[in-house]
Amino acid sequence: MTEYTEKVIIVEGLTDKKQIKKVIAEDADIVCTNGTLGVEKFDELLENYDLDNRDVFIMVDEDNPGIRLRHQLSRELPHAEHIYISSDYREVATTPENILAAELAGKRIEVNPIFLI
Template identity: 75%
Template structure:
């Protein structure tokens, strides 16, 4: 079992890296790499104890992200969702101050330099 109480689920490594540089909280950031089969989801569920953690879903506002969000909403009904504007479409390309504000709204500590 992981020590992190908060798990953020993202699609890709670039999303993960973008979020990692903004947050100061000790959270686990998990990449799904876009798709999530039953076996892979079960592995994530067990590895990160997702049923017993505060889970945040932070995926792109494109076809694959919306599809993944729908799947995760079904599998993890207790998870909270963070949305990027359809103007930016992707977590990785969303301006850092917008990401920081979105994360802060979910009680994730961020480096204040990104709130400017």
């Protein structure tokens, strides 16, 4: 099996994407689902981002819509790794950068070291 260096992080919205972009230090695609995914939208993401052949990480909010999306993506992308945020923060976008950096680094995603202090 080939190991891919390219990573894809799936998030719910644009504010989540912006928060993650602040802390990562490697080239990874951050894909916004904008909520739940229909079959056509998912198939489009699968093809456009070659999700079956890349390292995929799912990082969604710890609320009901985020949990439903996580379950849906788990079924469609069983190889994906999950990155969880504390329910204390509930949303990726409101999670402090140092907490995000620690979670991302724990999944072998390179982060800017200033956020790990």
